[in-house]
Amino acid sequence: MDLATLKANGIVRTQTARPPVRAVFPFGLSQTGVHELAEARFGDMPALTGFALAARNEGQNRGRAGAILWVTQAGLGMEHGLVPDGALRTFSPHHTPRLVVRPGKLADALWTIEEAIASSAVSLVVAEISGADFTATRRLALASGRHGVPVVLLMPYGREGATAAEARWRIAPRPSAPNRYDSRAPGAPRWHVVLERSRTAPHLAGRSFDLEWNDETLSLTVVPGLAAGQVTPPAPPRRGPSDASGIRRAS
Amino acid sequence: MRPASAGPADPPPFVLTESAQAGLIVAAANRTALDLGIAPGLRFTDARARAPQLLSGEIDREADARGLRNLAAWMVRWTPLAALDGLDGLMLETTGCDHLHGGEAAMVAALSQRLTRAGYAHRMGLAGTPGAASALARAAAKEGLPALLPEGAERDGLAELPVAALRLSNEAVTLLRRFGLPRIGQLYGIDRKALARRFQSRDMADAACLRLDQALGLRIEPLRPLQPPPAHSVRLPCPEPIASSEAVVEGLRQITETLCADLARLGQGARSFAFHAFKSDGEVSSLTVTTARPVRTPAHIQRLFRETLDSIDPGFGIDLLLLEARRTGPMNVSAVALSGDLAASDTDDAALAALADRIVAKLGPGSVRVNTPQESHAPDRAEHWHPYDGALPPPSHTHATTGPRPVRMLSHPERVDVIAEVPDGPPLRFVWRRVVRTVSRADGPERINPEWWRSLPPVGGTGKMPRARDYYRVEDSKGGRYWLFRDGLYDDDRGAAPEWYVQGLFA
Numbered sequence: 001m002d003l004a005t006l007k008a009n010g011i012v013r014t015q016t017a018r019p020p021v022r023a024v025f026p027f028g029l030s031q032t033g034v035h036e037l038a039e040a041r042f043g044d045m046p047a048l049t050g051f052a053l054a055a056r057n058e059g060q061n062r063g064r065a066g067a068i069l070w071v072t073q074a075g076l077g078m079e080h081g082l083v084p085d086g087a088l089r090t091f092s093p094h095h096t097p098r099l100v101v102r103p104g105k106l107a108d109a110l111w112t113i114e115e116a117i118a119s120s121a122v123s124l125v126v127a128e129i130s131g132a133d134f135t136a137t138r139r140l141a142l143a144s145g146r147h148g149v150p151v152v153l154l155m156p157y158g159r160e161g162a163t164a165a166e167a168r169w170r171i172a173p174r175p176s177a178p179n180r181y182d183s184r185a186p187g188a189p190r191w192h193v194v195l196e197r198s199r200t201a202p203h204l205a206g207r208s209f210d211l212e213w214n215d216e217t218l219s220l221t222v223v224p225g226l227a228a229g230q231v232t233p234p235a236p237p238r239r240g241p242s243d244a245s246g247i248r249r250a251s
Numbered sequence: 252m253r254p255a256s257a258g259p260a261d262p263p264p265f266v267l268t269e270s271a272q273a274g275l276i277v278a279a280a281n282r283t284a285l286d287l288g289i290a291p292g293l294r295f296t297d298a299r300a301r302a303p304q305l306l307s308g309e310i311d312r313e314a315d316a317r318g319l320r321n322l323a324a325w326m327v328r329w330t331p332l333a334a335l336d337g338l339d340g341l342m343l344e345t346t347g348c349d350h351l352h353g354g355e356a357a358m359v360a361a362l363s364q365r366l367t368r369a370g371y372a373h374r375m376g377l378a379g380t381p382g383a384a385s386a387l388a389r390a391a392a393k394e395g396l397p398a399l400l401p402e403g404a405e406r407d408g409l410a411e412l413p414v415a416a417l418r419l420s421n422e423a424v425t426l427l428r429r430f431g432l433p434r435i436g437q438l439y440g441i442d443r444k445a446l447a448r449r450f451q452s453r454d455m456a457d458a459a460c461l462r463l464d465q466a467l468g469l470r471i472e473p474l475r476p477l478q479p480p481p482a483h484s485v486r487l488p489c490p491e492p493i494a495s496s497e498a499v500v501e502g503l504r505q506i507t508e509t510l511c512a513d514l515a516r517l518g519q520g521a522r523s524f525a526f527h528a529f530k531s532d533g534e535v536s537s538l539t540v541t542t543a544r545p546v547r548t549p550a551h552i553q554r555l556f557r558e559t560l561d562s563i564d565p566g567f568g569i570d571l572l573l574l575e576a577r578r579t580g581p582m583n584v585s586a587v588a589l590s591g592d593l594a595a596s597d598t599d600d601a602a603l604a605a606l607a608d609r610i611v612a613k614l615g616p617g618s619v620r621v622n623t624p625q626e627s628h629a630p631d632r633a634e635h636w637h638p639y640d641g642a643l644p645p646p647s648h649t650h651a652t653t654g655p656r657p658v659r660m661l662s663h664p665e666r667v668d669v670i671a672e673v674p675d676g677p678p679l680r681f682v683w684r685r686v687v688r689t690v691s692r693a694d695g696p697e698r699i700n701p702e703w704w705r706s707l708p709p710v711g712g713t714g715k716m717p718r719a720r721d722y723y724r725v726e727d728s729k730g731g732r733y734w735l736f737r738d739g740l741y742d743d744d745r746g747a748a749p750e751w752y753v754q755g756l757f758a
Contacts, residue, residue, distance in 0.1 A: 050758020065597035081659035085622045095646035100620045121602035173730035185694035186726040189758045
C-alpha cells in the first residue's frame with residue numbers, strides 16, 4: 001500500500017511538523033506555545049512586563065515581526081498601570097504595531113486570546129489576566145499549537161496549581177546593577193527568574209536565573225554570583241545546540 | 252396616532268393631563284370625552300365641570316416619543332425613509348417601494364391592517380407631496396379608511412378640505428375662518444400679496460403661503476429621515492412565519508450572500524450592516540455590526556452577527572428579514588501574497604481587521620484600540636489612544652530625546668507622602684498604597700515644563716496654572732523601581748507647597 005492510498009483511506013495524514021524547540025533559554029517563551037509569567041510577590045507586575053518584553057529578543061527566531069495583540073483585563077490595568085507603546089520601543093529594535101483590548105471579564109479576555117490565536121493575524125498575544133484554570137490553559141495551548149501563535153500570560157502572584165502551559169516562570173525584581181556613571185542612581189534592571197515548570201525542558205524545572213537587561217545591546221545576561229542567597233547556574237563549557245542556558249554571561 | 256382604547260363600545264370619558272402655566276390642562280382625550288366637548292387644551296377643572304365622572308392620568312411625553320420612534324423604526328419594513336411628523340405623526344416616503352407590495356392602494360391597505368392588528372388607532376393619507384398627504388390624513392381619512400390621492404391631483408383633491416389641515420398655527424386658522432376662507436380651495440384664487448396683507452405678521456403670512464405651496468407641490472419639502480437611507484438593502488419575506496433560530500441563521504445566510512453579491516458587482520464594501528427581523532406581532536428586532544474597513548465577505552458578516560443573533564426572539568414568528576448595508580465605500584482588493592516573504596508588510600491587514608471586527612462585535616464598539624504617538628514631552632499627552640479603524644499607526648519618529656520611560660504607566664498619577672530634601676532633592680522615603688518604601692537609589696530630576704500654549708492664564712491670578720514637574724527615577728530597598736514626580740517647584744508662586752505623585756513603574 002503506497003502513501004497515496006493510505007492518505008486516501010484516512011489512515012495517515014500529512015501535518016506540518018512543529019519546529020523543534022531546543023532546550024535553550026528562553027525555552028520558547030514568546031516564540032511557541034503558551035507561557036505563564038507569574039509574580040513572586042504582589043506588585044511585581046512591572047518586572048514581569050519587562051522580562052516578557054526582553055525575552056522576545058532572545059532565542060532562535062527572535063522578535064517575530066508583525067502586529068501583536070495586548071489583552072489587559074480591566075482590573076489589572078487599574079491596579080498595575082498600562083503598558084505604553086514607548087515601552088515596546090525601548091525593548092525592541094523593530095517597530096511593533098500593537099492592538100490593545102481591555103475586556104472587563106476573564107471569560108471575555110480568554111475568548112479574545114483564543115480568537116486572536118485562531119485568526120493567525122497577530123504574531124504574538126500578550127495577555128494580563130487574573131487567572132485561568134487547567135481547561136482554559138489547555139484550550140489556549142491546543143489553539144496555539146494548531147495555529148502557531150505564541151501566547152504570553154502575565155498573571156498575578158497567587159497563580160498556582162495545574163496548568164497546560166508550556167512553562168511557568170516566576171519573576172521578582174532584584175536591586176538593579178550598579179550604575180557606572182552615577183553610583184547613587186539605579187542601573188540596569190535585574191530580575192530573579194525561576195522556571196517553575198517546563199514541558200520543553202522538564203529537567204530544568206525549578207532552576208533559577210538572575211538576569212540583567214542591557215538596554216543598549218537589547219539582550220539579557222546572567223548575573224554571576226550577585227543574587228542574594230541563590231546559587232548561580234553553573235557556567236556551560238561551550239555554547240552548543242544542547243546548551244541549557246544559551247545566554248551570554250555578563251562581563 | 253394613539254393606541255386604541257380597547258374595551259366596551261362606550262368607554263367612560265378619559266383624558267391625559269399635563270401641567271401648563273395656567274395649571275393642569277387636558278393633553279389628550281378619548282372619543283367619549285371629545286363627544287362631551289372636552290378637547291386638548293382645555294383646563295382640567297373645566298373639563299371635570301363638564302363631565303364629573305371624568306377619569307384622568309398624567310401624560311408621559313417621553314414614553315410617547317419613544318413609542319413613536321419605535322414605530323418609525325418598524326416602518327423600515329415598508330420604506331427606508333421614515334420621519335417623525337410632530338408629536339403624533341409619521342411621514343413615510345414610499346416612492347419606489349409600492350411595487351414590492353402590489354401597488355399603492357394595496358400597500359396602504361396592508362399597512363393599515365397591520366397597524367390595526369397591533370392596536371394602533373391611525374389615519375392615513377397618501378399623496379404626491381408630504382403636505383397633501385398630511386392634509387389628507389388629518390382631514391379626509393377616517394379610522395381604517397385611508398385617503399389616497401393620485402400624483403398631480405393635489406389641487407382638486409385638497410380643495411374641499413378645511414384650512415386647518417394645512418399644518419397652520421391656531422391663530423392663522425382662526426384668522427382665515429374669520430375672513431370667510433374655511434376651505435383650502437378658496438385660497439387658490441386669492442392673490443398672494445392680498446392674502447399676506449390680511450395676516451397680522453409677516454411670519455404668519457409666510458408660513459401660510461409656504462404650507463399651501465408645499466401641499467400643492469410648488470415648493471419642495473425635504474423629509475428628515477430618522478435613519479439615513481441605506482446604500483443597499485435586501486429583503487427576504489417569509490411566506491410562513493419562522494420561529495426557530497436555525498431558520499433565522501439560514502435566512503441571514505441567504506440575504507447576506509445576496510447583498511454581498513450586489514456589493515461585489517459594484518466593487519464596493521460596507522462598514523456597517525443592520526439586520527432587522529420583523530415579527531408577525533408587529534415588533535422588530537434589529538442588530539447592527541460595524542467593521543474596521545469595508546467588507547463584503549458573507550462568512551465574515553455572518554460571523555459578526557452570530558455573536559448577538561441569540562438576542563432575536565422569534566416570538567410568534569418572523570415574517571420578514573431585512574439586511575441593510577450602510578457606510579459603503581470602494582474596496583481595494585488585492586491578491587494575497589503567495590508567501591510571507593513576498594508580502595508588503597509583516598502584518599496581514601485584512602486578517603487583522605477581521606479579528607478586530609469579531610472582538611468589537613463581542614465586546615462592544617471601541618474595544619479594540621491603537622495608539623498614535625504625539626509630539627509632546629508631557630508623558631500623559633505623548634500617547635493618543637483611539638479605536639482601531641483598519642489602519643495601524645505608522646512607526647513613530649520621536650524627535651524628543653527623553654530620559655528612561657517606565658514600562659507601566661498608571662492611568663492617573665497617584666498621590667504619595669514623601670520625605671525629600673527641600674527644594675529639589677530626590678525622595679528619601681515615600682508611602683505609596685499604604686506601604687512605606689525606603690529609597691536606596693535615585694536619579695533625577697528630569698524637569699518637564701507644562702505646555703503653556705494649552706492653558707490660558709486665569710484672569711486675576713496664577714492659582715490654576717499648570718506647574719513644572721520634576722521627575723525622579725527611584726529604586727527602593729526591595730528592588731521596586733518607580734517614577735515619581737513633584738508637581739511644581741517651591742518658588743514658582745503657583746499655589747501651595749508642591750505635592751508628590753507616582754506616575755509609572757520601571758521594569
